Amino acid sequence: MKIFRTLSEKPWIPHPAGSEFLAKNYQKEIFIGRTALRFFISVVSVIFFLFTITFLTRSQFPDFQALAGEPWQPLSDASHLWLNTGALLISSIALHWAHVSARKNQLNGAIASVMIGAFFALLFLLGQILVWKQLIELGYYVASNPANSYFYLYTSVHGLHLLGGLFALAYVTLQLMKKNSLVTFSSSVRLCAVYWHFLLILWLFLFALLTSSTDTINIIAQLCGF
Amino acid sequence: MTHIAIADQPEEELHEPSSFVTKYIWSQDHKVIAIQYSITAIFVGLVALVLSGLMRLQLGFPDSFSFIDPSAYLQFVTMHGMIMVIYLLTALFLGGFGNYLIPLMIGARDMVFPYLNMLSYWVYLLAVIVLMASFFVPGGPTGAGWTLYPPQAILEGTPGAGGGILLMLISLAIFIVAFTMGGLNYVTTVLQARTKGMTLMRMPLSVWGIFIATILGLLAFPALLVSAIMMLLDMTVGTSFFMPAIVSLGEQLDYSGGSPILFQHLFWFFGHPEVYIVALPAFGIVSDVLSVHARKNIFGYRMMVWAIVIIGGLSFIVWAHHMYVSGMNPYFGFFFATTTLIIAVPTALKVYNWVLTLWRGNIHLTTAMLFAIGFIFTFTHGGLTGLFLGNVVIDLPLSDTYFVVAHFHMVMGVSPIMVLFAAIYHWFPKITGKHLHTGLGKAHFWVTFLGTYAIYLPMHYLGFLGVPRRYYAMGSTEFVPDSAQDLNASITVSALIVGVAQLIFIYNVIRSLRKGEKAESNPWGAASLEWQTPDTPPKHGNWGPALPVVYRWAYDYSVPTAKQDFIPQNMSEEEVERVDDSETSSTEGGEDVKNIGDEPVGDNP
Ligand code: HEM
Numbered sequence: 001m002k003i004f005r006t007l008s009e010k011p012w013i014p015h016p017a018g019s020e021f022l023a024k025n026y027q028k029e030i031f032i033g034r035t036a037l038r039f040f041i042s043v044v045s046v047i048f049f050l051f052t053i054t055f056l057t058r059s060q061f062p063d064f065q066a067l068a069g070e071p072w073q074p075l076s077d078a079s080h081l082w083l084n085t086g087a088l089l090i091s092s093i094a095l096h097w098a099h100v101s102a103r104k105n106q107l108n109g110a111i112a113s114v115m116i117g118a119f120f121a122l123l124f125l126l127g128q129i130l131v132w133k134q135l136i137e138l139g140y141y142v143a144s145n146p147a148n149s150y151f152y153l154y155t156s157v158h159g160l161h162l163l164g165g166l167f168a169l170a171y172v173t174l175q176l177m178k179k180n181s182l183v184t185f186s187s188s189v190r191l192c193a194v195y196w197h198f199l200l201i202l203w204l205f206l207f208a209l210l211t212s213s214t215d216t217i218n219i220i221a222q223l224c225g226f
Numbered sequence: 227m228t229h230i231a232i233a234d235q236p237e238e239e240l241h242e243p244s245s246f247v248t249k250y251i252w253s254q255d256h257k258v259i260a261i262q263y264s265i266t267a268i269f270v271g272l273v274a275l276v277l278s279g280l281m282r283l284q285l286g287f288p289d290s291f292s293f294i295d296p297s298a299y300l301q302f303v304t305m306h307g308m309i310m311v312i313y314l315l316t317a318l319f320l321g322g323f324g325n326y327l328i329p330l331m332i333g334a335r336d337m338v339f340p341y342l343n344m345l346s347y348w349v350y351l352l353a354v355i356v357l358m359a360s361f362f363v364p365g366g367p368t369g370a371g372w373t374l375y376p377p378q379a380i381l382e383g384t385p386g387a388g389g390g391i392l393l394m395l396i397s398l399a400i401f402i403v404a405f406t407m408g409g410l411n412y413v414t415t416v417l418q419a420r421t422k423g424m425t426l427m428r429m430p431l432s433v434w435g436i437f438i439a440t441i442l443g444l445l446a447f448p449a450l451l452v453s454a455i456m457m458l459l460d461m462t463v464g465t466s467f468f469m470p471a472i473v474s475l476g477e478q479l480d481y482s483g484g485s486p487i488l489f490q491h492l493f494w495f496f497g498h499p500e501v502y503i504v505a506l507p508a509f510g511i512v513s514d515v516l517s518v519h520a521r522k523n524i525f526g527y528r529m530m531v532w533a534i535v536i537i538g539g540l541s542f543i544v545w546a547h548h549m550y551v552s553g554m555n556p557y558f559g560f561f562f563a564t565t566t567l568i569i570a571v572p573t574a575l576k577v578y579n580w581v582l583t584l585w586r587g588n589i590h591l592t593t594a595m596l597f598a599i600g601f602i603f604t605f606t607h608g609g610l611t612g613l614f615l616g617n618v619v620i621d622l623p624l625s626d627t628y629f630v631v632a633h634f635h636m637v638m639g640v641s642p643i644m645v646l647f648a649a650i651y652h653w654f655p656k657i658t659g660k661h662l663h664t665g666l667g668k669a670h671f672w673v674t675f676l677g678t679y680a681i682y683l684p685m686h687y688l689g690f691l692g693v694p695r696r697y698y699a700m701g702s703t704e705f706v707p708d709s710a711q712d713l714n715a716s717i718t719v720s721a722l723i724v725g726v727a728q729l730i731f732i733y734n735v736i737r738s739l740r741k742g743e744k745a746e747s748n749p750w751g752a753a754s755l756e757w758q759t760p761d762t763p764p765k766h767g768n769w770g771p772a773l774p775v776v777y778r779w780a781y782d783y784s785v786p787t788a789k790q791d792f793i794p795q796n797m798s799e800e801e802v803e804r805v806d807d808s809e810t811s812s813t814e815g816g817e818d819v820k821n822i823g824d825e826p827v828g829d830n831p
Pocket residue numbers: 278279281282303304306307308310311315370371372373631635638639640643681694695696697721724725
């Protein structure tokens with residue numbers, strides 16, 4: 001593996017012109033953005049990983065009542081969440097499309113896709129808020145059960161990350177208006193698209209976890225050793 | 227030159243900031259941001275130092291100070307600990323030295339995201355302001371201990387259970403945001419903005435330490451964030467993540483079923499790597515200082531890098547050694563004791579390598595070197611007591627006594643501070659263009675170093691006696707003899723002397739800034755890149771018109787075939803002045819020239 005090769009270099013042996021040790025031509029903007037995004041995605045993954053660890057631990061206490069499973073539980077009918085998932089999926093695809101159009105030098109296509117992407121992302125956020133409202137109307141308040149607490153916690157932290165992404169997207173689009181360079185736009189909107197895909201996968205995971213029945217959660221927890 | 231680095235492209239970065247405000251306040255220059263970070267961190271550090279003085283006054287001379295009541299004592303302990311660990315050490319090593327050194331040492335013009343870097347500082351400042359605000363809210367700052375364990379942290383009866391803990395948690399969350407912005411910058415800069423020829427394995431160990439510590443921070447701070455968010459929710463909206471069913475002050479509270487132990491796991495999953503977030507930069511920096519002032523290459527460079535990486539990895543699987551007394555599966559205790567002892571191996575290896583770097587070196591006892599050598603002592607000392615505490619059976623009786631206080635102050639209190647001073651004395655000429663006064667520096671060192679031992683050695687003994695930590699006063703106990711009080715008084719006197727001695731340092735800095743001896747660009751004869759800048763202090767953009775090109779590692783000191791006793795990293799093989807053949811053949815050991823050229827000075831890792 002590359003990292004092991006790097007770590008076994010012998011830097012104290014001088015080379016005539018240092019040519020063997022030339023760093024590759026790393027210094028391209030696209031690599032910079034990609035590296036930073038990778039680290040950022042790792043950070044966010046760790047946050048959700050830790051939330052999930054606590055979720056599984058907490059689920060093994062007797063007062064935990066999952067939100068789905070039995071017919072009377074609110075998320076047994078997850079149609080609203082499915083709709084939201086659809087919105088996020090479309091948003092994600094649209095951003096990918098924005099990147100593709102920009103690379104093909106189609107300005108209108110790119111702008112339209114970004115707009116569609118942003119619109120459906122906002123729709124997703126709105127949909128999540130509607131689900132909250134529903135839950136509250138049904139009497140599933142944030143503090144009445146740990147499962148509820150986790151639902152609100154997960155969805156709001158996930159939503160905030162999407163909101164942050166929307167700001168980044170707005171910035172990228174403004175840069176396009178200002179500098180009019182489709183090349184830069186294509187690589188930066190690509191980063192947005194990757195982030196969106198990540199948030200989509202993350203959401204699918206949360207969706208599955210939050211709508212699992214008590215039994216399923218117990219099995220997962222057992223498998224993880226809690 | 228075909229190679230066009232990102233920073234060489236004519237972008238806005240090269241526009242010199244013109245007004246005072248853009249130059250020193252809203253600056254995007256990593257050097258200015260580093261100094262902003264450092265000044266802020268040192269300022270809060272002084273607050274924490276004063277708090278420790280107040281605690282010591284109470285412990286050394288109980289009942290003499292009416293304004294320190296038990297609540298105030300707990301608040302001092304908590305704020306002292308939290309400020310020292312996070313707002314001083316983490317911020318100063320990464321925000322301060324990380325910011326200053328990374329671009330200069332890898333030959334970049336700036337961080338890759340200068341704007342984000344600036345934002346990182348201002349958000350950090352906000353975190354500090356929120357933290358300081360908690361001194362002024364009704365009820366005062368939190369007194370829950372720096373570990374903030376629930377349920378007591380948010381219950382009535384703990385000092386600062388209202389506004390204090392709220393502001394503490396918010397401030398921590400803000401700090402983590404600031405750190406993440408800075409941290410993304412540091413790792414991306416190290417990975418993507420190195421100059422031509424600067425391979426990873428040619429980076430000075432300072433950069434390696436800061437780099438790996440930043441990765442640790444990026445992966446560990448989320449645990450603190452997660453626990454802070456969940457505790458905030460428990461506190462404000464009444465969820466029961468960490469709060470069990472509980473009766474407080476005779477009243478049944480609305481919580482049920484939460485798990486306080488869960489918080490402890492999360493906290494220490496952050497807390498232990500945090501020790502290394504502070505220690506790894508210190509390891510790196512001290513290696514460079516030792517090597518430069520001993521005029522020898524660092525012993526076992528590769529091993530040092532590996533050790534940093536391995537320690538970084540292992541630091542994520544030892545956290546529960548802080549929880550032996552919290553109750554856990556005995557097999558867990560066994561597991562965590564084992565990993566804790568394993569992490570001592572690469573750590574000990576580093577200590578050996580530092581000592582071997584000094585061995586037969588041409589040691590210059592500059593102030594920086596004194597502090598670096600002082601670090602080897604204090605760190606070894608604290609590390610050895612750590613080996614004891616890592617074992618479950620030894621930890622059980624010693625846990626929560628002054629032995630622990632002595633241990634962690636030696637290993638993560640005093641040692642990183644020693645390195646910070648070494649670093650400041652070492653790089654001050656580059657940062658300001660002025661020399662610090664050597665006499666004052668040495669006085670500062672000896673008082674601090676000897677004072678440290680006067681403070682913490684007796685604490686080990688107090689710990690054996692069973693004196694508990696976080697106690698306002700001992701009351702009457704049978705197992706602690708009265709003479710312990712005399713020891714406490716002497717510790718307090720030493721602590722006050724050490725505290726006041728830091729004024730020597732501050733005076734030295736101010737004096738040198740105003741009328742210090744002017745520093746030439748490379749006063750110590752160091753080989754790493756930051757000393758090769760065209761200007762001292764380096765100007766905006768660091769390198770003038772062209773970026774440096776790197777031909778060698780950062781440790782070519784006393785190369786037998788070279789005329790000068792060091793070869794800068796950016797000096798090509800043709801430029802190096804060699805001694806004549808006749809002279810070399812008479813060098814020690816009589817090896818032939820070619821061999822010496824291949825493997826300079828006795829380093830055979
Ligand atoms: C002259 C320097 C210092 C003195 C005199 C000092 C003194 C003290 C004292 C008296 C306590 C409270 C012990 C107790 O009652 O349990 C304490 C706690 C603590 N100190 Fe220091 N300290 C110093 C420097 C530092 C530094 C540089 C650090 C950085 C890591 C540090 C980190 C801590 C921590 C983490 C605690 C524990 C707080 C808690 O129990 O919640 N101290 N220190």
